[in-house]
Amino acid sequence: MVLMICYACDDYLEILPEGQENSENYFNSESDYQNALVGVYDLLSTTYLSNVLGEIASDNTLCGGGDATDVLDWQQIDDMTHTADNGALRSVFQWMYAGISRANYIIEFKDKTDFSGKDQLLAENLFLRSYYYFELVKFFGDVPMYLDGRISIEESQSIDRTPKAQVYAQLEQDLNSIIDDLPWQQDQNGRVTKGAALALLGKIYLYQDKFPEAVTVLDRVINEGPYDLVSDYSTIFLNSNENNIESVFEVQYSGGQEGASFGCFQCVEGNVAAGFMGVRWLGGNYSPYAYGFSFNVPVQELYDAYEDGDTRREPTIFDVNAFMASRPDVTITEGNEHTGYFNHKYLPYAEAVLPDQNINHSNNYRAIRFSDVLLMAAEAYSRGGLGDGTAQAYLNRVRRRAFGDTNHDITSSGSALTQDIWNERRLELAGEGHRFFDQVRTGQTSSIPGFTGRNVLFPIPRIEIELAGNRWPQNDGY
Template sequence: MKTNKLWIGCLLLLTMSSCDKSFIEIPPKNFISSSNFFQTQNDFIQAVNATYAPLRNVYNSAYIMGEMRSDNTHYIFNSSNRGNLVREEIADFVDNPTAAPTSEKWTSNYRVIAYANEVLLRIDAATIDEAVKKNLKGQVLFLRALAYFDLVQYFGDVPLVLKPTSGSADEIIGVQSALTRTPKTDVYAQIVKDAKEAATLLPNKLTQEKGRATIGAAKTLLGNVHIVLKQWAEAESVLKEVVSSGQYSLLPDYASVFSPANKNHAESIFEVQYLQGNLGLQSSFGYVFAPNLTNLTPLVGFTFNNQSIGGWNIPTDDLVAAYETGDKRKAASVVEGYTESGKFVAQPFIKKYFNLPFPTPNGSSPNNNDNWPVYRYAEVLLMLAESLNEQGKSSEALPHLNAIRIRAGLSATTTTNQAELRELILKERRIELAFENKRWLDLVRTGKAIEVMTAYGTKLKASGKYPNLLTSSYNVTQNRLLFPIPFSEVQVNPKLVQNPGY
């Protein structure tokens, strides 16, 4: 029987070179809603694989809003615009609704949601293996919840779309069908519902194919949502389930957590899958976060012009100074400089994703193999410590916090003062999860963003290192805690009211 395919272009399921199973897919070129596509179990598997694909686009540029907007990272000033001025504007709080990274986050997350909705519309009635059905449904519920969680934290009220919308592919993906913004309380309620249901359907890490969502991933996401909503008891309960599951553990060596040779390890709960090669699945973080040199030979051992690619997400002096003496995470997270022509250049850059030797580039394009860590067991322990401390159970919080510190080579914390421990946990999150897109959201949810970023901006202006800063740079107000709805979305759909201040 002739089948109308869901995607125009090629969709492949690859097996990674390992004795353990894993998966990764080529993102679809286009998306066409078609009830005729879903005929076989393999059709549903392909559709679920496609739902993961847009995550690579989400996380390719997520650092701009998640880290560069904070006091963790900035950029190397370049007097000649590299064609990415919008990244600098986002970091400096002078961005506007036309910024491409903002649009990418919006569009790619809604692409995840659109693909998930297509599967969810049909999977209950599908005549496929019941165990496979449960697994696939759990995966797309998790992915939809993850996408909405990302959207609601950065944009506030967003359209809540739970069924495929009619119309063209652009309407489905861009949610350009005269939808209004749903109150964030309702969006959060749906996220919780999806994550809870996903947790009842998904298998555990040991039995799930590597790279796919698991019960642990769903419960970690749920715990994170409860943390953001300050639902401390609920967060404690679900995070304790992750800990007691026995599925996860801290790796002894912090640096090995980020090795491309060690993907989807015992500490990994969910990570976005990348794969080097010529299929368009590779990552580029090592180049983007490296200095913007015309010749990277001193750093990578081969000639590569990184002038137009690198110089982004550069660790700030403030972050480098925050590491305690003897903290093993510093050397694993930050390179404080490099030697060129016999001279040391004191230009820090991120080490976590700078894993040598680099694979051979695809011509002038980076071709790296690093996955992106979305959730690690270390964060589960820190969230559990936070949820316990906020309920006055500070002594119960200490073992979870200290597991992180001891792994880093630091002494255990002994204070049970709630206010002191609150600050210590936030600091540990900053160091442990540095460059994993957590800092800006942490500052916002803890109510510290305006204070911290105003002070940081004052310091940055006084340094004289950034003559490009505008007078309005780092004018951090309540309006700037959310990002603007992309201009293209508001232009097509006037019912999408813009966030204040934009």
């Protein structure tokens, strides 16, 4: 069923589906469109890299790994010494454009064949393209924008970088156009819903400081959607509790017999990030967890940021020393920059899939959670001067779940309330890949070691500039 599963292994611009000599022979039936859409969804699995980089680039975690040269691309991003030759950044660039090119393939032939449900299919496709473009803008700012069809090599050498504001305007237009064509709930887990489209649109508004617009769409998710907070925070990220009532948009990872290998990370079906973030177990009974490579290790300062009684700390930060104290037979190998802490939300379990059981796990990525929506809406109300009372209500809804009572409610107002909301985002969403981008968009970067003015954006990969005929200017400082 998965179409074009690994064309990016050779050239991410190559788009023809396997077995099709001519694209004119395709899109003759609903199943053709559905299979092509599966190919667009498939690139969501590569966003595991955004999860990792969004944490190690921030003040939440250190890169870790086996030593200071282990996955050097990640180490450089952690130290803010990365250059335009960083391979991880090129992967983000390539993989997101691979998803965009697959989406554009459907758009190019969207009028070829009619069938019932086509409007919803095209809406899902447009959401996915918007999601991939938003990832690119977060990382790189101005990016080339292709809208009408597949991306040819010739086109890549004749199209300039599109200003970020113009990209955002297109994403706003696209997302607004599809909301009415999407249902609140889908029969298949992971499919795009109305709530996902509204939430992504709200986030895009928030990133541009368009607070009234953000409030309008985020309130719809809160008041009209089928979402709620899971009562017990410690259960949200269990593999047995995927696609729960708090999930607004969730990337599905497979427990099947196919997956990434060290020779083809873009072939991912299992969650690569989980394997990289696990503990380097040495011996003893460490069930239910699996071996990992000790990357993305939380720092002591993050652990200490949680107040006494905050039930989120242990489900967020795995204290391996406390675990070993409870199981004296367990031993570990300490990795680089060992802090004693690991990302508990995506700690690998002993259920890995093939071909490499160290890097393929079925932990779904909770891309947009309902608590994230509440905190985005709270921020928009607070920063937009649209109502401190509503901002407090949304913020305290999250805090009451964390503490189990109303004794820790926030009563601040004005700029102090905004700061309280930002602090809460860190605690609520730690380990989920949002921290660095939150810090950049809010100007809260002074706590990031090595951060300078150039680091508000990552560099456009040098080789991509060269492949585009050296027509794209590089981001400042690179």
